[in-house]
Amino acid sequence: MTLKIIELEKNDEICKISVEGEMDINTYKKVKDKLNAIIDEGSIDIELDFKNLSYIDSTGIGVLIGILKKLKKNEQSLVIKNARDNIKRLFSITGLDKIFILQ
Numbered sequence: 001m002t003l004k005i006i007e008l009e010k011n012d013e014i015c016k017i018s019v020e021g022e023m024d025i026n027t028y029k030k031v032k033d034k035l036n037a038i039i040d041e042g043s044i045d046i047e048l049d050f051k052n053l054s055y056i057d058s059t060g061i062g063v064l065i066g067i068l069k070k071l072k073k074n075e076q077s078l079v080i081k082n083a084r085d086n087i088k089r090l091f092s093i094t095g096l097d098k099i100f101i102l103q
Helices: 027-039 058-073 083-095
Strands: 003-010 016-022 044-047 055-056 078-081
Touching: 003 027, 016 027, 016 058, 027 044, 027 058, 044 058, 055 083, 058 078
Parallel strands: 016 044, 016 055, 044 078
Antiparallel strands: 003 016
16 A cells, blocks of 8 residues: 655644555655655644554654654654544554654
8 A cells, every 4th residue: 555645734833744545664764754854844843644544563653753752852743633543552552642642
């Protein structure tokens, strides 16, 4: 399955992105490159809409952890919205629901 990244909105404070498909070892680089480019452009918060993300593996989780660390250095945040139950469960089981903002 493929992965689509759609920039929904961007201003001086936040960049909202929809991530669709599967984020795994075959597609993680696309997400990593996009999010790092946003961070490199300037200090803004990032909001990821996972409504249409059907699957994420440990590689995808690793990317999110790396991005979160980078954002926290700049006192910015990463918010994950609309995650499906299987993805919320993964975050809960791994304890990542304690470090990520899930809405």
